[in-house]
Every structure is written in C-alpha cells, then in structure tokens.
Amino acid sequence: MPNNGYETSYEDRKKRRVHFVYKRETHERQIFMQELKDIRKRKEIYYVKTMKKLIGPTWLQALSVLQRKALDLLEFCIYQDLLEGRPVRTANIMKELGLYPRPNDVDLMTCVYLGRRDPKEMLAHLFLVTYGHTIDVKRAVYNLNARLMLSGILYLGQDNLLELLRKRFSPNKEERPPKTKVKREKKPLLESPYLQEMTAVLFQRPKREPFRAPPLPNLDDLNDPYEEELPIVKKPPQPPPPSPPPKKRLPRGYCDKIAGIINFEPYSTITTTRTIKTVTQKNVRRGRSSKLSLAINKSFGISVTRTKKRRKKITIPNTGISNSKYTINGVFTVRGRTVFVLGNVTILPSEGTLINGGYSLVNGDYINIHCGFRGFTPASKSNTCDCLKNWQDVALKYVKEHKCRCGHHYDYGNEGTFPAEELPYFHKATPFSPFQFNYHTIYNLDEKQLYIEKEFKRVWETESALQVGGNVAIEKKDKKKKKLVKRSSTTCLGQNPKPEDYLKCALRQMTRLNVAARLPDVHLVPVLKEWMRWRIYGPYDASERKRKLLQSFEFWQTFMTQEKKGLTHVSPKPDPIYSGVTTWQYKQDLNDKFKKYMHKYKLDLFRSYAYSTNLLWPTMFQAEFPNRKFREIYFSYLSSRLEDFQFFHPYITREAVERATVLNKGRYICKPHGAEDVQQ
Incomplete structure (x- = not known):
C-alpha cells in the first residue's frame, strides 16, 4: 500500500524527514571534505615543487660541516700523496665526503696527478673517470656520488666565483672634481665677549637613509649572442649486433666427393720391414746404422682423388688505369685458364674510392652492398694564362x-x-x-x-x-x-634581465678561470643567486624578512606532513632467511649474510636522509639573517659518511609517531597473573 500522508502517523513522517535531512547534510559534508582534501593535496604538491626549485640545480647537495672541513684539507692531502706515491689521504677525504662505492686506488692516483694544481680539477677528473663524460654536460638524474662530487667542486670554487663576480659588477668610479676650500675671513675680536655674535644650533637626530645598491657598470660585453644549452645526456644506445662469422672454406675435393666423381688410379702400398741389429759404441763411431728393407707391392683399385696440389693464387685483374673501378661477376675456367668476368667498368674522378655499404643476407649468402663511388677533389690546375683575366x-x-x-x-x-x-x-x-x-x-x-x-x-x-x-x-x-615557434633572444641578457640572466652571462666568461663555472645550471645556485639579487636590489627589509620566516614555517609544516606519509621512511625488506630457527652450525654464515643485509639497509637510509636534508635546507631562511650557527646545529643530526650512520634519529617524524603508537597500545594491555613476581 502506498504510504500517503493520511495513512501514516506523525512520528513516521518526522522520522523520515530526519533521515532525509541527515542524508543530505552528510552528503554535503562529504563533498566539502573531498574538496578540502583536494585543495590540501594541491597545496602540498605546490609546496614540494617550490622546495625543489629552491634547491637550485638538480646536482646540488647541501654539505655538512664535516664534509666541508674534509674538502678544505683536500689540497694538502693531494700534495702529500704525490710525495708519497699512493693516495692514502685522498682516499680518506673521499670517505669523509660520503662517496660510496669509492673509487679504486689506480683511478684515484691518476686523478690526483692530473689535478695536482687544483683540487677542483681532481674532482672533475674523478667525475670523468666514474661516469664517462665531463662535468659541463647536463644529465637528467644524478645519483648521490655525482651530486657530492659536483657540490664539492662548487664549494671549493665558490669563494673565487664570488670574488670574480664582485670585480665584474663593481660600480664605475665617478671622478668628482676636487673641492676648493674657501678660506674664511677671520672677524676681528671685540673687546668684550658679550658683544660677539653667537649662533644657536638645534640638535636633530641623524636620519638613516635606506640602503641603495650602487648602479651597475657597463655590461655591453656580457650581451653576446646567446648560446644554447648542451643536450641532456641520455642512456647510450645498444651496441650494434656482432658481425657475421666468416664463411667457412671447404676443401677442394669436397665438391668432387658430393658429386660422386670416382677416379681409377694406380696406387702403391709400401710395406716397410725394419731389421735392427745391435748397435755398439764402435758402430756408432764408425757411422754404422740400422738396415732398412723396402718391399713395394703395386695394385689397382677404386679411390677418391687425394692429390694435394698447391692451389695457384688468383691474381686480381688490372685495367691499367688508376681511377677505374669494376665489379666482378665471377671467375670461370676457359680452355684451362681462369678468367675474371667483369660486370661493368667505371671511370672515376681522380683518386676515387669504392663505397662499401655493408652486407645483406640474401638466400643464405652474405652479399656486399655496392653504394657507388666516392670522388675526391681533383688535382690543382696549372696556372692559367693572362688572356682570360684580360678578357674579363x-x-x-x-x-x-x-x-x-x-x-x-x-x-x-x-x-x-x-x-x-x-x-x-x-x-x-x-x-x-x-x-x-x-x-x-x-x-x-x-x-x-x-x-x-x-x-x-x-x-x-x-x-x-x-x-x-x-x-x-x-x-x-x-x-x-x-x-608555436619559441622566441629566443638574440642576445644573452634580453629585454628584462633577471638576476639569473646576469649570472649566466657573467659565468660564461669565467669558465677558463674557474672550473666551478663550467657546472651545468650553476647560475641557479642559491648562494650566487642571492648575491646577485643583493647586488641589484639591496638587502631585505623588515617586511620581507618576516614574510620569509613565515614561509619557512609553512615549508616545515609541509615537510612534517610529508614525513608522516612516508617521504623519508625506508622500510626494511623482508627476507625469509632470518625468519626461521637456526642452529650453531649455520650461525657464522647467517651473521655474514645479516651484516651484508644491514649494510644495504644503512646505505638506503643514508641516501634517503641525504635527500630529505637537501630538500629541506634551502627553505630554512633562519640561517640567512637571524642565526649564523643554524647550519651547524641542523647538520649535527646528519652524518657525513656511511660509517658514522646511526639508526635512531629523533627528528624523523614517521619513526617518532610509530614509537608513540606502540607505547600507547602497550599501556592498556593487562599483565598476566604473576608477572609482578617475575619482574622482581
């Protein structure tokens, strides 16, 4: 029966109305929460992208205090290793820098010798030996070892780059005319000091004028034609397939054997009977030897030709013309004489060569592909007479x-x-x-x-x-x-240059003076970028500093949220070897496998923490103006090498939340009867 308003009670209609309103409001809240979730997700993605942009180039890795101290000692270690003849101290520096796997002694000693004048060149040669290309080639992805090498080159050449930039962008000296001092005429002193004129001066506090950056010098030499960036290095193509094996040569009698050719030839069987007499010392001295008696029995039979005649080497035909080329269709025997059959004869320009286009497999035979002939430039002509010049x-x-x-x-x-x-x-x-x-x-x-x-x-x-x-x-x-055509300015600076454009054009002229200027996208390094910004616009004012600190707080909250979701978390890989029960017989083997397993896990954790530290460091604007020791405090948590790595890190949010969850679960578990007596 239909539920009409007259046939249902008031309570049923009220209940149905409550259900309807609740369903509608719940649906609206679900829509609101989904939109809020999408907005927060987009906001987090935006912040993470901004954090990656603040890092600068993709190869830049923030170095800790211990790593910087090790790089400062690199030049002295290179000098000592060259005197000693083995790279012991330089290997320790590479270990302190955090390289793993580290280079062998042969490659390291070669790089030490090549970079004996400059430690930056030593790291550049080490990068070339490790990855097969120079440092100025841009790559899509850099592993931790490559980032540490390139960042070490930048750290060693950073001060020199800043000094060169300071000289290049120093303001022009204004020649002011010398001021001529006007001598004041001394007024005659009066008899009474009360009759002397006196001026009263009102004290006013000096007003501090806002800092204004000095004007930029003439930059016409920087405005050279723009050079395109080097292409990104991709994976090398697969090697070409190996060349086909050479065609197997068959013996000359093989064809006769297959054709069934039989020759009736007389052959002789030689039976040798050897009668040896006892040889004494005297017989040997006299030159006597054993006697041989040969019995030759001739007979006739059927046999295959076994005559081994030396094959006459075929001579290549010669037309007598140096610039003639021909193709050989085959070799035939005409009236007992081998004759070459030529397909076509071509007269080439002077000093021409045949172009071989490779080979092709046709009906099981490899055939050379003939691609024509290559003609070189003809010989220089003799001096022409003057009649042609006069006619012109x-x-x-x-x-x-x-x-x-x-x-x-x-x-x-x-x-x-x-x-x-x-x-x-x-x-x-x-x-x-x-x-x-x-x-x-x-x-x-x-x-x-x-x-x-x-x-x-x-x-x-x-x-x-x-x-x-x-x-x-x-x-x-x-x-x-x-x-669709991308507009590219014909000059380096362009119309509205930014600090990065000034840096890019200036660093292009410093590649010969400093190896660090050859690094790809070095104009995006935050230190150089900030110096160029300060040179053009001056220091930050109070409002900009406040905005930077607030933005740093937002980045920190985003990073904490991402860590809770597992940004830097490395879960150990489950291995069935360590889950079963073992005995003393296999204990040593199991310990060795577990050490290797823990070493791999340590390496993964080290790389993960290095990535998170590098991601978060440029967002901390507290290290720029309020506190200079902030870098040392922050990097005290990050170990510079794998050997000093610790598993317990108090600043990792994911691990702290997991420990708190485990402790909270254990608080409300009732202890079994008699547990207090066992603990005592």
Whole structure:
C-alpha cells in the first residue's frame, strides 16, 4: 500500500524527514571534505615543487660541516700523496665526503696527478673517470656520488666565483672634481665677549637613509649572442649486433666427393720391414746404422682423388688505369685458364674510392652492398694564362660603359628585382615542355607589373583565390606557426634581465678561470643567486624578512606532513632467511649474510636522509639573517659518511609517531597473573 500522508502517523513522517535531512547534510559534508582534501593535496604538491626549485640545480647537495672541513684539507692531502706515491689521504677525504662505492686506488692516483694544481680539477677528473663524460654536460638524474662530487667542486670554487663576480659588477668610479676650500675671513675680536655674535644650533637626530645598491657598470660585453644549452645526456644506445662469422672454406675435393666423381688410379702400398741389429759404441763411431728393407707391392683399385696440389693464387685483374673501378661477376675456367668476368667498368674522378655499404643476407649468402663511388677533389690546375683575366676586364669595362640610363645592366648576372630561380623572362618548364622564352616581359622594365603578375600566378597555382576565406586561413596558419615557434633572444641578457640572466652571462666568461663555472645550471645556485639579487636590489627589509620566516614555517609544516606519509621512511625488506630457527652450525654464515643485509639497509637510509636534508635546507631562511650557527646545529643530526650512520634519529617524524603508537597500545594491555613476581 502506498504510504500517503493520511495513512501514516506523525512520528513516521518526522522520522523520515530526519533521515532525509541527515542524508543530505552528510552528503554535503562529504563533498566539502573531498574538496578540502583536494585543495590540501594541491597545496602540498605546490609546496614540494617550490622546495625543489629552491634547491637550485638538480646536482646540488647541501654539505655538512664535516664534509666541508674534509674538502678544505683536500689540497694538502693531494700534495702529500704525490710525495708519497699512493693516495692514502685522498682516499680518506673521499670517505669523509660520503662517496660510496669509492673509487679504486689506480683511478684515484691518476686523478690526483692530473689535478695536482687544483683540487677542483681532481674532482672533475674523478667525475670523468666514474661516469664517462665531463662535468659541463647536463644529465637528467644524478645519483648521490655525482651530486657530492659536483657540490664539492662548487664549494671549493665558490669563494673565487664570488670574488670574480664582485670585480665584474663593481660600480664605475665617478671622478668628482676636487673641492676648493674657501678660506674664511677671520672677524676681528671685540673687546668684550658679550658683544660677539653667537649662533644657536638645534640638535636633530641623524636620519638613516635606506640602503641603495650602487648602479651597475657597463655590461655591453656580457650581451653576446646567446648560446644554447648542451643536450641532456641520455642512456647510450645498444651496441650494434656482432658481425657475421666468416664463411667457412671447404676443401677442394669436397665438391668432387658430393658429386660422386670416382677416379681409377694406380696406387702403391709400401710395406716397410725394419731389421735392427745391435748397435755398439764402435758402430756408432764408425757411422754404422740400422738396415732398412723396402718391399713395394703395386695394385689397382677404386679411390677418391687425394692429390694435394698447391692451389695457384688468383691474381686480381688490372685495367691499367688508376681511377677505374669494376665489379666482378665471377671467375670461370676457359680452355684451362681462369678468367675474371667483369660486370661493368667505371671511370672515376681522380683518386676515387669504392663505397662499401655493408652486407645483406640474401638466400643464405652474405652479399656486399655496392653504394657507388666516392670522388675526391681533383688535382690543382696549372696556372692559367693572362688572356682570360684580360678578357674579363674588357667585358666588365664594356658593361659599365654601355649600360642604359635607368641603371639596368641588361640582366647581366640576374641583377633584376627577382632572384635567379624566379626569372620573369622564361616560362616554367613542365614534364612535357622545356623552358620557353617570354616575349612579353623581355623588354618590360616595370617592376610593379612584374610583381603583380608573379603574385597572381602564385595565388592561382595554389588555388587559394578559388576558396572562400583562403587568405584568412593562410594568415591564421601563419599566426599559429608564429605562436608555436619559441622566441629566443638574440642576445644573452634580453629585454628584462633577471638576476639569473646576469649570472649566466657573467659565468660564461669565467669558465677558463674557474672550473666551478663550467657546472651545468650553476647560475641557479642559491648562494650566487642571492648575491646577485643583493647586488641589484639591496638587502631585505623588515617586511620581507618576516614574510620569509613565515614561509619557512609553512615549508616545515609541509615537510612534517610529508614525513608522516612516508617521504623519508625506508622500510626494511623482508627476507625469509632470518625468519626461521637456526642452529650453531649455520650461525657464522647467517651473521655474514645479516651484516651484508644491514649494510644495504644503512646505505638506503643514508641516501634517503641525504635527500630529505637537501630538500629541506634551502627553505630554512633562519640561517640567512637571524642565526649564523643554524647550519651547524641542523647538520649535527646528519652524518657525513656511511660509517658514522646511526639508526635512531629523533627528528624523523614517521619513526617518532610509530614509537608513540606502540607505547600507547602497550599501556592498556593487562599483565598476566604473576608477572609482578617475575619482574622482581
């Protein structure tokens, strides 16, 4: 029965209404929470992208205090290792820097010798030996070892780069005219001091003028044509397949054997009977030896040809002309004589060579591909006589003296308004007709008429005049093409240069003076970028500092949220070896495997913490103005090498939350009966 309003009670209608309102409000709240979740997710993604941009280049890794101290000692260690002849101290520096796996002694000693003048060159050679390309080539992804090497090069050359930038962007000295001191005339002293004139001065506090950056010097030499960046190094292509094995040569009698050729030849069986007498010392001295008796028995039988004749080497045919090339179709025997059959003979230019295009497999045989012939430049001609030069001078003189008044040279050298391929004096050739002379335009010198005829012919041939809006469509296509083309400034600085543009153009001129200037995207390094910004705009004011600190707090909260979701968490890989029960017999083997397992886990944790530290460090603006010791305090948590790594880190949020959860679960578990007695 239908539930009408008259047949149901008031309580049922009220209950149904409550259910309806609750369902609607719950749905609205779900929609609101989903939108809020999406907004927070987009906000976190935006903050993480901003944090990655603040790092700078993809190869930049923030170095701890211990790593910087080790790099400061690198030059002295290189000098001592060269005196000793083995890279012991430099290997310890690489260990302190955090390289794993570390280079072997042979490669390290080679790099130490090549970089004996500059430790930056030593690290650059080590990078070249490790990865197979120089440091100025840009890569899409850098592992931790590559980031540490390149960051070490930047740290060693950073002070010198700043000094070079300071000299390059130093303001021009203004020559002010010297001030001439005006001597004041001394007033005569009066008899009474009360009659002397006195001026009263009101004290005012000196106003501090805001800092203004000095003007930039002349930067015309930086505004050179722009050079495109080097392409990103990708994985090398797979090596080509190996060359086919050489064709196996069969013996000469093999073909006769397959064809079933049988020769009736007499052969002899030689039976040798040897009678040896006892040889004494005297017989040996006299030259006596054992006697041999040979019994030769001749007979006839069927046999395969076994004659081993030395094969005569075929001589290559020679035409007697040095620049002739030919193809050989085969070798035939004509009247008992081997003759080459030539396919075609080609006379090449002087010093020409045959182009071999490789091989191809056709019906089981490898056949060389013939790609034609390559001709070199012919020999230089002998000195020509003076008659040709004199004739040219006479012809040019005649053209200059006998040209018409309008300036037309009778189309000598196609000097008209049209280029050589658009001559208006000929009709264009077709597949069925050759070039034809145009008698209407040969004496016509009106440029406008020729231009109009040429444009109308172009429009008519493209059929754009027959379509409605054809010109409009062409214009739209041209506009689209113009939009797709990336506008690149012909100069380095461009129209509105930013601090990065100034840095990029200045560092291009410092590549020979400092190895660190060759690093890819070095103009995005935060230290250099901040110095350039300070040089152009001056220091931050109070409002900008406050905004920076608030932004740093927001980055910290985002990082904590990402850590709770497992940003830097490395879960140990489950291994069934350590889950079962073992005995003393396999204890040592199990310990060795567990040490290797723990070493791999340590390495993963070290790389994860290095990535998180590098991600968070540039967002901490507290290290810039309020506190100079902030870097040492922050980096005291991060170990510089794998050997000093600790598993318990108090600043990792994910591990702290997991420990708190475990403790909270254990608080409300009732202890079994008698547990207190066991603890006592």
